[in-house]
Amino acid sequence: MKRSTGTSALWPRLRLAALGAAMLGALAFLLLRLHDVQVRDRDRYLGEQSEMTLRRVRLPSTRGRILDRNGAVLADNRPRYGAALYLDELRAPGRWSNTVEKVFARAWDLSLVVGRKPELDRDAIWRHLRQRRPIPLVAYRNLSPDELARLAEWPEPLAGVDIVVEQDRVYPFGDLACHVIGYAGRDINPDRAAPPATADADAAESGPDETGAAAFDYATHELLGRGGVEKAFDGVLAGRGGAEVLRIDVLGYKRETYPAADPVQGGDVVLSIDAGLQRAAERALGDRRGAAIVLDARNGQVLALASSPRYDLSRFVPSLSSATWRELNEDPERPLLHRALSGAYPAGSVVKPAVALAALGAGAIRPDTEFVCERGFHRNGIHLRCSHGASHGRIAVERALAVSCNAFFVECGLALGWEHGLRDAYAALGFGAAPALGIPASAGILPDSAWKKAHTRDRVPWTPGDTANASIGQGMLSVTPMQIALLALALANDGDVLAPHLVLRAGDVPAKADRQVVDHVAWRPADLEIVRRGMVDAAGAHGTARRIGLPSLRLAAKTGTAEFDARDGREHQHAWIIAYEPWDAPERAYAILAEDSDAGGTTAAYILRDILLHIHPDAAPPPEPDAAPPPEPDAGAEPT
Numbered sequence: 001m002k003r004s005t006g007t008s009a010l011w012p013r014l015r016l017a018a019l020g021a022a023m024l025g026a027l028a029f030l031l032l033r034l035h036d037v038q039v040r041d042r043d044r045y046l047g048e049q050s051e052m053t054l055r056r057v058r059l060p061s062t063r064g065r066i067l068d069r070n071g072a073v074l075a076d077n078r079p080r081y082g083a084a085l086y087l088d089e090l091r092a093p094g095r096w097s098n099t100v101e102k103v104f105a106r107a108w109d110l111s112l113v114v115g116r117k118p119e120l121d122r123d124a125i126w127r128h129l130r131q132r133r134p135i136p137l138v139a140y141r142n143l144s145p146d147e148l149a150r151l152a153e154w155p156e157p158l159a160g161v162d163i164v165v166e167q168d169r170v171y172p173f174g175d176l177a178c179h180v181i182g183y184a185g186r187d188i189n190p191d192r193a194a195p196p197a198t199a200d201a202d203a204a205e206s207g208p209d210e211t212g213a214a215a216f217d218y219a220t221h222e223l224l225g226r227g228g229v230e231k232a233f234d235g236v237l238a239g240r241g242g243a244e245v246l247r248i249d250v251l252g253y254k255r256e257t258y259p260a261a262d263p264v265q266g267g268d269v270v271l272s273i274d275a276g277l278q279r280a281a282e283r284a285l286g287d288r289r290g291a292a293i294v295l296d297a298r299n300g301q302v303l304a305l306a307s308s309p310r311y312d313l314s315r316f317v318p319s320l321s322s323a324t325w326r327e328l329n330e331d332p333e334r335p336l337l338h339r340a341l342s343g344a345y346p347a348g349s350v351v352k353p354a355v356a357l358a359a360l361g362a363g364a365i366r367p368d369t370e371f372v373c374e375r376g377f378h379r380n381g382i383h384l385r386c387s388h389g390a391s392h393g394r395i396a397v398e399r400a401l402a403v404s405c406n407a408f409f410v411e412c413g414l415a416l417g418w419e420h421g422l423r424d425a426y427a428a429l430g431f432g433a434a435p436a437l438g439i440p441a442s443a444g445i446l447p448d449s450a451w452k453k454a455h456t457r458d459r460v461p462w463t464p465g466d467t468a469n470a471s472i473g474q475g476m477l478s479v480t481p482m483q484i485a486l487l488a489l490a491l492a493n494d495g496d497v498l499a500p501h502l503v504l505r506a507g508d509v510p511a512k513a514d515r516q517v518v519d520h521v522a523w524r525p526a527d528l529e530i531v532r533r534g535m536v537d538a539a540g541a542h543g544t545a546r547r548i549g550l551p552s553l554r555l556a557a558k559t560g561t562a563e564f565d566a567r568d569g570r571e572h573q574h575a576w577i578i579a580y581e582p583w584d585a586p587e588r589a590y591a592i593l594a595e596d597s598d599a600g601g602t603t604a605a606y607i608l609r610d611i612l613l614h615i616h617p618d619a620a621p622p623p624e625p626d627a628a629p630p631p632e633p634d635a636g637a638e639p640t
Contacts, residue, residue: 060167061222063237065077066269068275069303070275073172074171077169079168081142082140082141082163083114083138083164084138084161084162085106085107085136085137085161086160087136087137089159090103100126101122116140119140136164138164142168151163167222169317175282175312177278179307179338182225182226182230182232183225183226183317184224185226186222222238222241223238233506236267236506237266242263245257266507271302271502272302272502273304276614278305281294283610284611286308287309290308290339290592291481294590294611296587298587300500300501301504305502309334310335339593341439341440343480343481343595344478344479345481346574347484348472348560349404349559349561350484351473351477352560353487353531355413355472356409358412359397359412359415361527364416365415375391376407377410381465385406392405398530399534401535402543409471410468413468413470413472414464419448422471430486430497437500437502444478445478482500488579488580488590489580494523495521496517496520497521498515498518535557538557539556539557545559546601548605548609549621550612550621552618552619553612554581554584557577557608559577559599560576560577561599574594574596575598575599575602575603576591578591592608
């Protein structure tokens with residue numbers, strides 16, 4: 001009996017010892033795990049905590065301005081005021097739907113204050129909660145002054161509501177130079193993935209955080225260049241965005257905000273365009289489809305680059321609606337087309353000075369060479385008439401330029417040939433190559449036999465008939481108004497082909513806007529003098545450009561009328577004119593296109609006259625109401 005009693009007394013002590021050992025083992029395990037978390041793996045867990053609770057937000061910078069050469073502001077910024085809801089102040093306990101309902105109710109309260117219908121629905125609030133919870137939810141943008149005043153002066157505070165300021169683009173001159181300026185629109189996806197960080201933090205468009213090591217988690221809506229100079233120089237205009245860091249709680253709401261980096265304002269872009277001259281060129285074009293270009297003949301700077309019809313840039317602010325975009329794209333007048341740089345047309349007779357110089361330089365003709373014009377050129381199956389059936393008889397180069405005789409220049413073109421002849425002469429002037437202006441431009445078409453086979457149904461190689469057409473700016477040859485303006489510029493500079501300059505300064509960096517010769521056509525001075533005299537005569541009382549009617553100006557000009565196929569059974573033609581002045585010391589070169597118009601010596605000449613009168617208001621001749629109009633000789637008809 002004593003043994004049994006001792007055994008029963010031992011078991012409780014054993015159980016107690018086992019329990020103590022288990023507790024000590026559990027405590028040791030917890031101490032080891034605590035050591036792992038707080039000592040051995042401390043850095044890893046701190047990093048994970050930081051990644052979970054810190055969110056980087058990109059702040060937009062102030063966009064740079066676009067100015068004309070005299071400092072007139074063509075594109076600027078203005079503040080746009082709105083009202084935002086701060087979800088961290090409006091969250092409700094319980095399910096997420098409770099917060100959605102509370103935010104929706106506050107949106108209704110806000111609508112009563114500003115006097116505008118709510119622009120948020122529950123779906124939009126749900127999306128914001130899921131995707132952008134730490135940052136404000138903008139309920140209204142573009143509040144009017146009255147709406148803003150009502151919100152600011154509301155006697156009872158609206159918890160979770162505050163005024164926010166965003167940036168809008170403003171174009172003070174409306175549609176002035178719209179195709180050149182382009183437009184800026186808001187990024188429709190501000191939370192797009194940022195590019196990888198690089199050693200040069202400025203190279204990243206969206207930018208890294210303040211350490212240069214991580215991309216942004218959120219970005220506010222900002223302006224991006226969508227066309228023209230706004231797009232081409234977006235990197236300069238946009239500046240560099242700033243950054244702030246948000247600390248959020250476990251539910252994803254903002255708890256604290258830390259400034260990280262201030263935004264860097266974008267740089268200004270200064271254009272070579274003169275706003276007053278640009279407006280004069282656009283007014284001269286009026287409602288006609290066409291283009292007008294004025295270049296500084298001394299350095300190639302673009303003084304006016306007009307395209308018509310235009311569109312009002314204010315319609316793109318703050319954003320372009322789908323209805324407006326559809327309207328502009330479906331408009332048969334094609335207002336979005338930058339005709340001065342991207343419109344491609346047959347050149348017509350404005351190429352004849354280049355044809356004459358090429359023929360004289362190659363020895364294909366001499367200054368006194370005469371050809372016979374019997375209402376055009378008719379030989380070897382080639383029939384190209386002079387306009388209105390004009391017959392110029394025996395004619396040499398100087399008078400052929402003044403009256404624009406087709407027959408004479410067809411003879412020149414055939415004597416030169418196309419490959420390694422006239423085609424090379426056109427190529428040296430920049431035909432077939434897009435002018436480098438910093439914004440998109442077309443190369444036009446400088447065809448050859450291979451191009452003809454690839455792009456036409458005619459499988460016959462290049463023929464003399466094709467050369468005849470090309471020698472008077474017709475056929476498969478296609479040019480832009482800017483290429484024709486550069487032809488006028490080369491004529492004014494004795495064969496120096498100058499680079500056109502549209503931008504004088506981009507940010508703090510001056511652009512290369514000095515005289516830059518990209519090629520030189522070896523025209524002989526004596527030949528240039530002959531061609532110049534022919535162009536001066538063209539602008540005289542009996543030349544094809546006589547309707548300019550400004551005899552006090554020392555002007556050299558050449559008109560052109562280019563036929564084209566509109567596929568409606570009727571004849572259509574584009575009107576051209578090129579000029580430079582003064583002819584003995586050129587300061588400006590001009591190119592005018594009136595699309596689907598009449599002869600170059602009519603509409604295009606009148607457009608140029610209006611531009612010249614803006615530059616030289618004293619050049620207008622005194623009115624002579626009783627004077628009879630001078631007779632128009634048969635030789636003055638403008639050919640095709």
